[in-house]
Amino acid sequence: MQTEKHIAIVGIGATEFSKNSRRSEMQLACEAALAALQDAGIQGAQVDGMATLSMDNNWEIDVHRQIGGQQLNFFARTQYGGGGSIGPFAHACSAIQTGQCETVVIFRGMNERSGLRFGGGQIMNMNALNPDMIHFSHYFPCGFMTPAGWIALAARRYMHEYGATSEDFGRIAVSFRDFASTNPKAFFYERPITLAHHQASRVIADPLRLFDCCQESDGAVAFVLTSAARARDLDTEPVWIASVAQRALPTSRQVTPFYGDSITHFSEFDAMADELYRCADISPADIDLACLYDHFTSAVLPQLESFGFCARGEAKDFVKDGHISRGGKLPVNTHGGQIGEAYIHGLNGMAEAVRQLRGSSVNQLPGADHALVTAGPGVPTGAAILRRAAA
Amino acid sequence: MGDNNSLYLEGKQVVAPPTMLQMWTFRDVHGKYAPGSTDQDTYEVLTRFNEFGFSGSVAVSYDQTYHNYLAEGDLVHSYSTISEISDLKSTRLGEGCFVTELAEYYDANDVLFGEACITYFKYRIPEKKPGKVSKIEPPKRISPVENHDSKHFWQGLRDGKLLIQQCQQCGTLRHPPQPMCEACQSLRWSTIESTGKGSIYSYTVMHYPEIPPFDYPNAIVLVDLDEGVRLVSQLRGSEPENIAIGQRVQAWIEPVQENLSLPIFEVIKA
Numbered sequence: 001m002q003t004e005k006h007i008a009i010v011g012i013g014a015t016e017f018s019k020n021s022r023r024s025e026m027q028l029a030c031e032a033a034l035a036a037l038q039d040a041g042i043q044g045a046q047v048d049g050m051a052t053l054s055m056d057n058n059w060e061i062d063v064h065r066q067i068g069g070q071q072l073n074f075f076a077r078t079q080y081g082g083g084g085s086i087g088p089f090a091h092a093c094s095a096i097q098t099g100q101c102e103t104v105v106i107f108r109g110m111n112e113r114s115g116l117r118f119g120g121g122q123i124m125n126m127n128a129l130n131p132d133m134i135h136f137s138h139y140f141p142c143g144f145m146t147p148a149g150w151i152a153l154a155a156r157r158y159m160h161e162y163g164a165t166s167e168d169f170g171r172i173a174v175s176f177r178d179f180a181s182t183n184p185k186a187f188f189y190e191r192p193i194t195l196a197h198h199q200a201s202r203v204i205a206d207p208l209r210l211f212d213c214c215q216e217s218d219g220a221v222a223f224v225l226t227s228a229a230r231a232r233d234l235d236t237e238p239v240w241i242a243s244v245a246q247r248a249l250p251t252s253r254q255v256t257p258f259y260g261d262s263i264t265h266f267s268e269f270d271a272m273a274d275e276l277y278r279c280a281d282i283s284p285a286d287i288d289l290a291c292l293y294d295h296f297t298s299a300v301l302p303q304l305e306s307f308g309f310c311a312r313g314e315a316k317d318f319v320k321d322g323h324i325s326r327g328g329k330l331p332v333n334t335h336g337g338q339i340g341e342a343y344i345h346g347l348n349g350m351a352e353a354v355r356q357l358r359g360s361s362v363n364q365l366p367g368a369d370h371a372l373v374t375a376g377p378g379v380p381t382g383a384a385i386l387r388r389a390a391a
Numbered sequence: 392m393g394d395n396n397s398l399y400l401e402g403k404q405v406v407a408p409p410t411m412l413q414m415w416t417f418r419d420v421h422g423k424y425a426p427g428s429t430d431q432d433t434y435e436v437l438t439r440f441n442e443f444g445f446s447g448s449v450a451v452s453y454d455q456t457y458h459n460y461l462a463e464g465d466l467v468h469s470y471s472t473i474s475e476i477s478d479l480k481s482t483r484l485g486e487g488c489f490v491t492e493l494a495e496y497y498d499a500n501d502v503l504f505g506e507a508c509i510t511y512f513k514y515r516i517p518e519k520k521p522g523k524v525s526k527i528e529p530p531k532r533i534s535p536v537e538n539h540d541s542k543h544f545w546q547g548l549r550d551g552k553l554l555i556q557q558c559q560q561c562g563t564l565r566h567p568p569q570p571m572c573e574a575c576q577s578l579r580w581s582t583i584e585s586t587g588k589g590s591i592y593s594y595t596v597m598h599y600p601e602i603p604p605f606d607y608p609n610a611i612v613l614v615d616l617d618e619g620v621r622l623v624s625q626l627r628g629s630e631p632e633n634i635a636i637g638q639r640v641q642a643w644i645e646p647v648q649e650n651l652s653l654p655i656f657e658v659i660k661a
Contacts (some may be wrong), residue, residue, distance in 0.1 A: 137535030
């Protein structure tokens with residue numbers, strides 16, 4: 001989808017990130033949404049669209065009413081867990097471009113640590129008619145019950161085919177924790193780790209260790225998107241959505257994509273990368289930073305390859321050479337990622353991309369013009385390229 | 392108390408909220424009732440019930456009526472009357488009687504300002520029958536959904552067979568089960584029985600969290616069955632460090648709990 005100069009992100013907001021927010025998910029969502037509106041300089045009464053992930057427990061009408069919304073002309077949710085973290089942006093762009101609405105708030109508020117923990121091995125909805133329950137019936141009865149385990153099958157096969165090692169995964173964790181260590185908003189602020197720490201951390205789902213896993217977090221992140229016409233009237237410098245896409249394929253499954261010819265890469269990303277660059281009219285070399293969905297370190301390597309930053313099987317060397325780290329040619333997750341900052345279903349990565357293109361990140365890169373942001377791998381997913389206003 | 396009605400907070404003549412009536416019949420720290428109140432033990436009748444073996448007590452209802460507000464400085468006293476004792480009744484708690492007490496609350500001028508009607512059920516606690524002791528069920532594996540699309544698979548396992556769906560129109564095999572062939576869109580399907588032989592395509596060993604009733608570490612394999620479909624299940628009998636992609640495996644179909652059998656893999660010689 002070509003959206004250049006049409007749809008802008010004009011506001012970002014967030015709560016603090018913690019292990020226990022001590023308030024409801026609804027309050028978190030409202031706080032973040034209001035902060036995003038204040039950042040944009042837009043009144044709640046002007047918000048006529050809302051979008052979120054299907055896993056969010058807050059109804060959009062309730063958030064909309066509380067932030068002062070008067071009429072909702074567009075509302076949409078995206079399925080498949082963290083794979084749905086880019087979908088709301090795609091939906092908002094479509095809705096604004098087709099004139100269904102003009103200003104959309106995207107939010108995600110979750111007590112994922114103090115409430116229901118996704119890594120705990122429970123099924124969210126055990127109703128026999130629920131598609132999750134039907135789907136996971138082929139995995140839960142044998143004790144194959146956590147995201148770490150599901151992703152581990154792809155990680156193990158990737159190691160087998162391309163010679164990657166646990167140390168290669170560990171270097172990603174070390175890099176993200178380094179960025180987090182200088183980000184006061186990050187849970188792991190001032191707490192970097194070494195490769196030795198990573199190697200000493202306990203095994204969760206072989207080959208994934210504790211420090212390969214993202215955090216479990218409480219918090220909320222929100223955005224305000226609007227048309228070019230309204231964006232021009234605001235004091236805030238807009239960040240443009242240069243291109244955005246969602247993808248699912250016949251091999252796509254709800255977190256268990258085990259049945260395709262290859263399981264090392266996330267085929268949805270392979271199937272969208274070219275179009276994403278073409279619509280933004282740039283190439284991988286033009287990307288200044290990437291916020292890649294890092295539920296697990298192992299999922300970062302194939303993303304670097306699918307989006308053309310290095311050849312198949314060479315991501316481990318790309319990482320080893322320091323290219324994704326501080327001072328590298330493609331810094332990845334400069335906020336610390338979901339491993340270092342917080343796990344807010346990928347939306348905190350989108351917020352960091354916006355900050356980098358505004359020039360307001362705590363780990364600011366000089367002259368960042370383009371950022372790639374991805375949604376969760378291993379499920380039907382999405383990605384977007386953002387562009388700095390002056391670029 | 393969280394009630395900020397100005398009636399209770401502002402003005403010259405503030406009044407007490409009409410609530411907590413029962414507090415007025417409580418004894419003070421010296422065990423004395425409010426002056427002017429009845430000094431008989433209101434609950435004597437309940438004690439008598441205990442003596443006859445009706446030792447169980449449960450409050451059934453508590454209705455309050457307020458006729459006037461109380462203001463600061465009012466002195467109150469109360470009287471209590473047992474107004475009704477029912478015939479012997481049989482309930483799920485046991486046999487017993489409903490006892491109703493009427494409490495009346497008066498101000499210093501002997502004007503009735505409130506009434507409370509309290510009903511208790513005094514009953515004989517049934518003896519526990521031996522063998523009826525409730526047991527805590529050990530945790531079980533989550534049972535799969537068996538619907539129109541998948542019942543054949545789970546029933547097959549209960550019958551000791553690993554069944555793979557096959558399209559009757561184009562012959563394509565498929566797993567996990569689904570109603571329509573994604574190659575030719577036919578809804579007609581049958582099954583073939585797998586030999587249970589295959590090769591490990593990928594694997595993981597689950598260490599944490601330890602979820603009952605599973606034993607840890609719990610090795611999970613993604614197997615390329617020789618028939619040409621993939622299947623996820625548990626691997627038994629291998630040390631985690633000895634598991635490798637490409638190893639030949641054989642599934643043994645075993646009951647793991649009531650109504651659930653699974654194909655459990657073991658490594659075999661190539």
